[in-house]
Amino acid sequence: MRLILFDRLADSRSQFYPLVLSRPIWELRCGITSLAEKLIAKTGAMETACFVPPYMADAYREQSQWQVNDPASLTGDDLLLLNPRLKADDFDIESVGSALISFNESGDCLFVRIPKEKLDHLNTESIDALIESAREALPAADKSPATWDYTWELVLANADQITSDFAAAGRSGIHSDSIEDPFVVRGNKDDVYIGAGTCIHPMVVIDAEHGPVFIDEEVEIHPFSRVEGPCYIGKKSILLGAKCREGNSIGPVCRIGGEVEESIIQGYSNKYHDGFLGHAYVGEWVNLGALTTNSDLKNDYSNVSVTLDGRTPIDTGSTKVGALIGDHTKTSIGTLFNTGAYVGAMAVIAATGKPLPKFIPSFAWFLEGVVTKGFGKKKLFETAATVVSRRGREWSAAQVSMWEEIFKITASPRLEAVKQGRRAMRAKYS
Amino acid sequence: MATVDERVVAVTARVLKIETSEIKPQDDFTADLGAESVQSIELVAMFEEEFGIEMEEDAALAVSTVGSAVEYITEVCKEQGVEV
Structure with missing residues (x-):
């Protein structure tokens, strides 16, 4: 078959x-x-x-x-x-x-x-x-x-899925010889897997009391990190004093600091600094600036809605949904994402101090509170080439061709948002 | 109806918060008028809004002086069938 x-x-x-x-x-x-x-x-x-x-x-x-x-x-x-x-x-x-x-x-x-x-x-x-x-x-x-049916379903199911995947993998135990004391495992040590080549600095807590923790190979965990199960940390990722709450799946080659809860990060992304990420799905090659934070719960505890097309909100049926952030998107320091925010791919976000709109299209340059064309696609591609080369990957002709097509696929909501942005700007300068 | 020159100067004055009388065709948006990078983007957006045109980002941002902006916008208006 x-x-x-x-x-x-x-x-x-x-x-x-x-x-x-x-x-x-x-x-x-x-x-x-x-x-x-x-x-x-x-x-x-x-x-x-x-x-x-x-x-x-x-x-x-x-x-x-x-x-x-x-x-x-x-x-x-x-x-x-x-x-x-x-x-x-x-x-x-x-x-x-x-x-x-x-x-x-x-x-x-x-x-x-x-x-x-x-x-x-x-x-x-x-x-x-x-x-x-x-x-x-x-x-x-x-x-x-x-x-x-929707991305947020993966996020909401992630904690339970880690638990069942851990059981299916049938692997446990500490297979690294680079673990420095004091190092604490709370809960059952059989619910912890630490892969070969992983380096754990002093003052790290692995808390498996409420679920398994799977730390893949060649991970590095810096002092004062706390990793709470269920949790998966992908190969060659680095935790920098992270408060890694339950239900996270962090893909390979990520740099993670601050507080992260019940989120999925595809891989090759950075959230180096303080700031909260909860019930979010983050793509690859994303950089979240210091203090970037997303809301994942509304003040009235009602269901979170997400707008995938820039027009029609979809009721997620859940009170806890954070941001969906596409590949290659970058945020400035102090960015605040609204509950259930849709942030397209290749977007550049400059914070305004206020929660941002719930829909930010792909390839948008969000500046001064509005969506603009910014410095354009060419500049974004130049940055992408730099970013991937820093991790030993190639920004190939095939990648460029694919992203050119994505630019076309995502044009309609972006152009509409750019027009709205121009109208807002005109009002500001009239 | 105001000319393209007058409209470009008016938009520039509003975005950069300077008097129209201080703006000359040979002025460089950055070196002479003090436009920062975000203001350059706002200028492009405001020119598009003012004239009802769409400008290609790289070409628009390559325009450095007020006079060359007038020329470029006039050309784009012609290409996109916008009467000025």
């Missing part, structure tokens, strides 16, 4: 913006692992291929070992096509079996199971063609499996 992960523009992927503007949905984290890793583990797939939105295919190929957007991967074996929004823990469809297809109420394809012999009767020229021909030819499943 070959597992095919598919993330199509035709499906409702904008519900995961801004985080998936530059990556397929299955790269999102929840718990210790990504959505892809969970689906692969659940299905027992030995071979995986994938289909991503065409504009990101070249960039994703640079980082993936799988076949990407290759129609050849749609032939020659039994196939299990999975939408990455499927909740792996709840997915109970056998990987191999008779032909079966499932859509949700919005018409998004959720999975297709196709025995090899059936492929001769289907159109395998592309992932879209295969799904459309399968829709006509294959029997539909009785009910739709459970899915992740």
Whole structure:
């Protein structure tokens, strides 16, 4: 059986913006692992291929070992096509079996199971063609499996997912010989994993009383950090006197200080200084300036709404939702994000001293309280090239091409916000 | 109706908080009129609002003097069919 992960523009992927503007949905984290890793583990797939939105295919190929957007991967074996929004823990469809297809109420394809012999009767020229021909030819499943529908659902599920991922990993114990006293583990030491090469300075507390703590390899934890479980700290990340509250998943190569609670940070991002981040999902290559803080609870304790498109608020159904912050966004010192803020990718935020608008588009330069065109896309790309090279990564031609397309995809709400900003500016100067 | 020159000078005076009489065509926005980086961005935005045009950021920010701003804006207005 070959597992095919598919993330199509035709499906409702904008519900995961801004985080998936530059990556397929299955790269999102929840718990210790990504959505892809969970689906692969659940299905027992030995071979995986994938289909991503065409504009990101070249960039994703640079980082993936799988076949990407290759129609050849749609032939020659039994196939299990999975939408990455499927909740792996709840997915109970056998990987191999008779032909079966499932859509949700919005018409998004959720999975297709196709025995090899059936492929001769289907159109395998592309992932879209295969799904459309399968829709006509294959029997539909009785009910739709459970899915992740919005990014904040991953954040809200993160603490429990860390606990279940820790149990599934079956790893515990201290595998580092670079731990300096005084060092304290509260709770059951079996609920702590510290990987090889990790360096823990004196005066660090790991509190596993209420959940497991998984500290991956080559992490560095500076004095006066407190790490409360459930928690995952990714490879080569550094905690700088951080108050790392429960429910955090911090990806690789991050620099984290201040207070962080029930948040997911994709990786390669910096929140070096004091400031609170709660119930947030932060992308890659983000830099949060000193004292950057997000609200994750409204004063009236009502449900938090999030505006994904700049127009229509969506009730999250939760009283605790923080900021969604896209890749390459930078904030100035003292930035204050409103509850449930949407902060697009490649945005530059200069604080005003007040909580910012709940929707800040991608590529926006937020200056003097309004969205502007700022110094433009070219300057943002120059900065991105500098930032990634500092961590040994390449700002490749494929990356540039992908971000050029993202600039176009995100144009409409940005232009509207820029016009609003100009009107506000005109009033200021009239 | 005010000329492009007059409108550019008026916007510049408002954003940089200086008198119109102090602004000459050869003045550099930064060196002579004291525009800081954020004010440069505001000037571009206010010129767009004043004339109802969209300017490409890199080209607009490359304009250094009041006189060259007048020329550039006149050109953009022509390209975008805006009567001035």
